[in-house]
Amino acid sequence: MITVTDLRKVYRQGERDVVALDGVTLSVPKGSVHGIIGHSGAGKSTLVRCLTLLDRPTSGSVAIAGQELANVSDRDLLAARRRIGMVFQHANLLDSRTTAQNVAFPLELVGTPRKRVAERVAELLQLVGLDRFADAYPAQLSGGQRQRVGIARALATDPDVLLCDEPTSALDPQTTDEILALIKDLRDRLQLTVLIITHEMHVVKRACDSVSLLEAGKIVEHGSLAEVVGRLGGRLSGALLPLPGEVPEDLPAGTVLELLYSGEHAVEPVISGIARRFDTDVNVLAGSVESLGGEQFAHLRIHLPAGADTAAITDHLKASGIAVAAKEA
Ligand SMILES: Nc1ncnc2c1ncn2[C@@H]1O[C@H](COP(=O)(O)OP(=O)(O)O)[C@@H](O)[C@H]1O
Ligand SMILES: [Mg+2]
Known part of the structure; x- marks a missing residue:
């Protein structure tokens, strides 16, 4: 469960304030996929950074699985971040590491014993359908396979929440649908709470149970997919x-x-x-x-x-x- 309450983020740009998030309130139930759709500059990346506390919100609160992030100490923040898996537009893999070594990376960072790392990596590669590619390097993988590695790595520390920032924007239509199907399948199997940030309505159609339209730092429309489609004349209905x-x-x-x-x-x-x-x-x-x-x-x-x-x-x-x-x- 993700709960965001009246989140504001104001950046100081020289002499002027830029309001990137202007009172965002959002609730994503456990086990569901929520889409945040908006144009460039709407505040999507700022929201992702505030959710992981890579950026401290100016005001408002973020809670993941009931834990309020704004109040945690820097030391506890690392543990809290481990409960959030991040998937990026470009998988951001380490080129000098194999598939298995990339997936192992977050486990090594938290000092997981080697034997356990090997077991967990094998499990994760099976889960994303890459067990035959454990020893391949990123350069030997397709874009879709690289994104699968990115997803396996995001799940390594067994997070409650998967945060996907434009996960399919660099992929062709068929691979996009495969990755979206994988995300939904993982949600079902692991009971993940998933937030997908996107500028593509197709992603909302294919993957999301509910959606919020973000515009100039504000959520201007939101609801379950069926609710927003059913609003004749609504922006999301017209686009979906x-x-x-x-x-x-x-x-x-x-x-x-x-x-x-x-x-x-x-x-x-x-x-x-x-x-x-x-x-x-x-x-x-x-x-x-x-x-x-x-x-x-x-x-x-x-x-x-x-x-x-x-x-x-x-x-x-x-x-x-x-x-x-x-x-x-
Ligand atoms: N570090 C920053 N300093 C100043 N302004 C920023 C910073 N990051 C983002 N902004 C501004 O906040 C607004 C939202 O940006 P962003 O969250 O990147 O939007 P999106 O990801 O939806 O394209 C934009 O007007 C952007 O210029
Ligand atoms: Mg962005």
Whole structure:
């Protein structure tokens, strides 16, 4: 469990203050994967540094598995950091060390007996699917394999929390999906609490149970994946389930509606239901249907001809639990 409360970080840049984190509050339950998405400069790296106390927050608190980090002494900080595994964009491996030696490194740092190191390394390489590459050097591995080594190394000291800063930003799409699947699999097997920092919506779609949108140091939207997708007109909804194309300019007179709904309503019955019940044509202009956060979602843009009872149709849809927003055609 990660709990961040009203976290602020202000940097002094010459004469002026830069507010990098402006009151961030966040809670990630044990065993879940939370995504922090934001553009460059939003404060993502600052948040990572404050979570590991590489940077001291200006105010606010960070607790990992119930332990408040701000209060711990420098000596206890090392022990506290061991409970957080870090995965970086570039695996940051030591080039002169083999896969096994890279994974062994954090164990050697804490003085683990050699026999135990060897056992633990073998276990970890098995876990990330690299047991056949124990003696390979980083230069002999693919980008995805290097990131697997990075993940095994992050897990060496058996942390409660895995903190991933842009873990797939340097990887191709297929390898990205493999690494995200591995992170989710490890979460399941080890009951890890995972925080993934990313600028890619695809990562949120593929890996996250919940998400926060970070903008100028503030969380401006957050929720479970299904919650944020279900908010028609919301920024995350628009980015996670976008409609292709723009509204055509040469539409006949009428009304354009956007609909968003989940689960039990299939697309066809909703459309044919309106057509039958209100005796009108319905033209589907664009649509996206996808399974997100374990729920099926449909996002549609439809056109109703002039003369259709738009108000009654809108009321009917809303009463059926479908989110509706009108756009004048
Ligand atoms: N050490 C620092 N000194 C001064 N300003 C900083 C420092 N680190 C980050 N900042 C500023 O804080 C803001 C957030 O930066 P950062 O956390 O790196 O964003 P992100 O990782 O989302 O791109 C930026 O405006 C950046 O210029
Ligand atoms: Mg950054």
